[in-house]
Amino acid sequence: MSSLRELQAGFRAAILVDDESGVAPNVVDDEVGASARLAIYRHHVFTSLTAALEATYPVVTRLVDRRFFGWVANHYVRAHPPAGPCLFEYGGDFPAFLAAFPACGHLPWLADVARLEWAMNVALHAPDAVALEPDALRALDPRALARLTLRLEPSVTLLESPWPVDAIWRANQPAADGVVDLGAGAVRLEIRRLGDDVVFHDLPPGTFAFRAALAAGRTLQDAVERALDAQPGFDLASEIRALLDEGALAT
Amino acid sequence: MAELLERRLAVGWLEIHAENYMGGGPVVRSLERLRADYPLSVHGVGLSLGSAEGIDGAHLERLARLVERLQPALVSEHLSWSVTGGAYLNHLLPLPYTDEALGVLCANVARAQDRLGRRLLVENPSGYLRFRDSSISEPEFLNALARRTGCGLLCDVNNVYVTCANLGGEATAWLDALDAAAVAEIHLAGHAVNDADGRTVLIDDHGSPVADPVWRLFEHAVRRFGSTPTLIEWDTDVPALDVLLGESAKASRRLVEGGDVVAA
Numbered sequence: 001m002s003s004l005r006e007l008q009a010g011f012r013a014a015i016l017v018d019d020e021s022g023v024a025p026n027v028v029d030d031e032v033g034a035s036a037r038l039a040i041y042r043h044h045v046f047t048s049l050t051a052a053l054e055a056t057y058p059v060v061t062r063l064v065d066r067r068f069f070g071w072v073a074n075h076y077v078r079a080h081p082p083a084g085p086c087l088f089e090y091g092g093d094f095p096a097f098l099a100a101f102p103a104c105g106h107l108p109w110l111a112d113v114a115r116l117e118w119a120m121n122v123a124l125h126a127p128d129a130v131a132l133e134p135d136a137l138r139a140l141d142p143r144a145l146a147r148l149t150l151r152l153e154p155s156v157t158l159l160e161s162p163w164p165v166d167a168i169w170r171a172n173q174p175a176a177d178g179v180v181d182l183g184a185g186a187v188r189l190e191i192r193r194l195g196d197d198v199v200f201h202d203l204p205p206g207t208f209a210f211r212a213a214l215a216a217g218r219t220l221q222d223a224v225e226r227a228l229d230a231q232p233g234f235d236l237a238s239e240i241r242a243l244l245d246e247g248a249l250a251t
Numbered sequence: 252m253a254e255l256l257e258r259r260l261a262v263g264w265l266e267i268h269a270e271n272y273m274g275g276g277p278v279v280r281s282l283e284r285l286r287a288d289y290p291l292s293v294h295g296v297g298l299s300l301g302s303a304e305g306i307d308g309a310h311l312e313r314l315a316r317l318v319e320r321l322q323p324a325l326v327s328e329h330l331s332w333s334v335t336g337g338a339y340l341n342h343l344l345p346l347p348y349t350d351e352a353l354g355v356l357c358a359n360v361a362r363a364q365d366r367l368g369r370r371l372l373v374e375n376p377s378g379y380l381r382f383r384d385s386s387i388s389e390p391e392f393l394n395a396l397a398r399r400t401g402c403g404l405l406c407d408v409n410n411v412y413v414t415c416a417n418l419g420g421e422a423t424a425w426l427d428a429l430d431a432a433a434v435a436e437i438h439l440a441g442h443a444v445n446d447a448d449g450r451t452v453l454i455d456d457h458g459s460p461v462a463d464p465v466w467r468l469f470e471h472a473v474r475r476f477g478s479t480p481t482l483i484e485w486d487t488d489v490p491a492l493d494v495l496l497g498e499s500a501k502a503s504r505r506l507v508e509g510g511d512v513v514a515a
Contacts, residue, residue, distance in 0.1 A: 084309075
């Protein structure tokens with residue numbers, strides 16, 4: 001008799017790697033065999049997780065076609081089963097998986113489209129933040145400002161891609177025709193939630209470098225240096241004002 | 252959700268899946284509005300009460316915070332497991348009904364009830380296989396769990412029907428074996444009829460109306476358990492709200508009739 005812990009490890013192997021040897025001997029097989037009974041559970045695990053990934057990645061699903069997506073998802077679920085039961089949190093490493101998946105190698109922009117969809121999913125479910133008030137900065141000693149780190153509100157993701165992933169995303173909404181100019185070039189997107197809606201837009205190089213540095217936890221001084229490298233005319237005062245006006249800084 | 256908020260239906264209460272509301276944003280805000288108009292119960296699918304490695308403390312914390320915020324009338328989970336070796340297998344997986352498993356369940360339910368500060372209801376799952384190790388029946392296992400931990404039972408009548416059809420056993424006898432005093436909620440749902448190895452297998456898919464034999468079994472359950480809060484589960488291919496209300500009305504009629512039988 002196997003202990004419960006061993007039985008559950010065996011069940012996991014039967015589900016994820018089709019190795020039934022650790023559980024099948026303990027399953028009563030009568031008119032329906034142990035394999036067919038285990039297959040019912042396996043089928044549910046894979047169809048429900050594939051559906052969860054499709055819900056998070058609808059544009060990727062449309063781009064590769066649903067049947068191909070299901071096949072990729074099957075590989076992904078086996079390699080990266082969920083770490084927890086909240087399915088809106090499942091699939092964060094799917095973009096990296098796509099980037100390394102040989103059968104998707106002819107679609108070099110696919111992983112970045114997936115990164116955009118993941119950022120939108122994160123924005124949708126991010127906790128509500130309290131926006132930083134301008135007075136909080138005014139009260140600071142100017143000499144302390146350089147070493148300051150500012151936190152972006154939790155729905156924000158900054159995403160840079162050599163591909164026009166924003167145009168690809170728009171062209172592959174349900175009513176759109178799917179036509180897009182892949183030569184349109186790089187984008188530097190900020191994705192976030194405003195009210196109940198998730199929005200994204202392309203930022204100028206300096207603004208993107210500045211906000212990406214803040215998002216990475218760098219000091220204000222470091223962020224400004226990076227922004228000036230990206231865009232020589234970068235103006236810190238107006239950039240800080242914009243962040244405050246947009247409610248993009250969190251307390 | 253929008254229609255539920257607009258119409259203010261004359262339904263007794265609504266039940267939410269806990270794991271859908273553990274983030275932030277518009278989904279959770281609409282739940283706050285729903286809570287103002289309807290009594291809620293919280294039904295978890297992810298606590299994995301049957302995990303030999305114990306339950307995930309971080310997930311229990313999230314459930315506890317949701318329960319504190321919503322103050323639901325009832326909180327329920329399942330007699331099943333989903334987590335092993337840190338992987339969450341998205342299904343209510345079956346347990347052997349052994350002394351060892353009972354010990355695991357009792358420890359995990361006790362820990363959950365301690366943190367939640369309230370009684371948990373534990374639901375019988377749909378079964379598609381049995382383990383050779385099992386030494387007692389499913390209702391006996393549930394009774395022992397309720398007796399040892401003080402938890403309540405959520406009797407899913409469709410699951411009883413599906414399990415007995417798939418694994419053998421008489422559904423009315425299953426209900427008769429359950430400790431009636433511990434039953435605090437009933438679930439009803441539709442199931443699909445599939446095929447495995449050339450035999451019929453029933454799949455609990457919550458995607459169709461409650462089947463006639465399940466309604467008859469529900470009448471038996473109401474005679475056994477008395478008038479009990481009853482929920483219709485329908486979460487795939489969800490129909491128009493009025494179809495759901497029709498199912499809910501059918502259940503209410505049977506509860507009233509069954510309740511009279513109990514009172515007599």
